[in-house]
Amino acid sequence: MKRCMFLLFSLFVAISLAGCGEGSQPAKQSEQASTQQPPSQSTEAKSEKATSYPLTIKDSTGQELTFAKAPERIVSASPAETEILFALGLGDKVVAVSDYDDYPEEAKSKPKVGGVLSPNEEAILAQSPDLVVGGISMKEDVVTKLRSLDLQVITLRPKVVQDIMENILLLGQITDHQVQAEELVSRMKADIGKVTDAVKDLKPEEKKKVYLEFSAGWTVGKGEFLDELITMAGGINIASDTQGWNPVSEEKIVKEDPDVILFAQGFTDEKTGETLDQTIRKRSGWDKIKAIRDNQVIGLDHNILSRPGPRITQGLYEMAKAIYPERLK
Template sequence: MRRMMFFLFCLVLVIGLAGCGGTSQTAQPAEPAPQTEASSPAAPPPSAESSAKATSYPITIKDATGQEITFEAAPERIVSTSPAETEMLFALGLGDKVVAVSDYDDYPEEAKAKPKVGGVVTPNEEAIISHAPDLVIGGISMKNEVVEKLRALDLKVITFQPKVVDDIMDNILLIGQITDRNQQAEDLVAKMKADITKVTEAVQTLKPEEKKKVYLEFSAGWTVGKGEFLDELITMAGGINIAADTEGWNPISEEKILQEDPDVILYAKGFTDDKTGESLDQMIRKRNGWDKIKAIEENQVFGLDHNVLSRPGPRITQGLYEMAKAVYPERMK
């Protein structure tokens, strides 16, 4: 059988089959209060602006499961069981607070050196407890029953289940509020919004007849329909998702894709077949009759970094830019 990156496999099986919801997260209160200098000697002293946006503790938040959790102070020992959320933590300057990560966390480089606590779906409970965390973060692949089991061990666990890009940015802001990194979170989200604007403005003048039909295969034999952030990225990039008449994560129909005849095929780089050693690009091109698809005939088949493309984290807008550049290279200069 094909061996895929475990995170993407979980993305398909857990989200697609379990139907994760897009419950929003809220936090209260968030009144401004003075903030002392950061404890890390490497961190610069806070500016007047960042001090004004400091979190006022205690703070109570509600996560994707609907659970309310109160923090009396900013967490000092964080275990992240999800690559996307790990990327958020490091992007907010919290790498020194991260004491352990999942087996599949590989970005940024510093994350690779952190102790490991198992998989993204069912992390190792004993390993997590051994790090004495005051916050455990779970991602899109963690099942609710696993969350409840960890909470029964008296662990503070929050999870995120983003459906659209706004959810991803909201999650960054919430982590910033919990960890007293409000200014950093706002700056990161502002950059992500600027990335989105750069892309959407570049494609906004496309006429309906100029919009290209796009087929995305983010894992071998799987594509995405409406209601998920990958479908949203295709739309933001000015494309027409040929699987938009479906919902969620779906196994592909080779016949349907032939009939739709996409102008562009996008796929996630980095996957190979165990038995044949073929890349996903080679598998796509060899499918019966697919050599007649316009995208393949005109060599409009592009591989995108699978982590940047599929992780609902701070690099998702980089994935959007790369997608738009593949579909409309003349507009993304």
């Protein structure tokens, strides 16, 4: 069952959403630059933050990789990691992306290397990359095969928001863009602070019960960053008594009677043509749910909400605004 859920979620990611897995590991302490400089410092000051090569790091699989210099040709086989690389100012170094990469706009024009589960090996080799970045959906046997072809492959598998920020810092270190990475993480932390400050004085009885449906018939429980986002936003995830990605129990949702229902926008049933919110509203007995009675069924951009990249804190803000519009304008 767990294997089926992972495969379904991997498919979900393949259409630009995101997911699960183990957090990434930071580089060895001895290899990190020691001087912390604010973003506004001079070029000379910034150079003190330069990565020292050779650099050895461990990725989320525990695999050690050593880089003799900053990568010049990067293939990203995951939409979230592509967003990170572009946000770090590395768009000119990204020579190819997955078939599903659509943000930022410049990523659309990059050569494609196939899907996120099993990208095309020949297409990757054709780009002569010195770094291949994979996300949560890249199969382990694919990673092993690519490494057997003498490719430097790093895989990132974040579970919580902190993992996402550590992945950004790790990619910044590998690519000698540490200052940019720290600036980006600082902005993300500021976004988190705005949300948590807005909801921190909520009394227990004021906290709203939230049900999130990220794909038709599927929700999320403990151990994944979408559950964490609901908590950060001041909500109570009614599926938090479950672990990971779970099929929806329609009777349970009716019983829990959520105040707010959040769903991922952009999905349409191929057979009926119904949008996800239409499907949700038509379920038997769900018209009695408070969220539906009060018209608190709110769609959120599925890419922003679920890609474990630099826009995840924007997703947090939009989620909190949907739950407590009076607190976040």
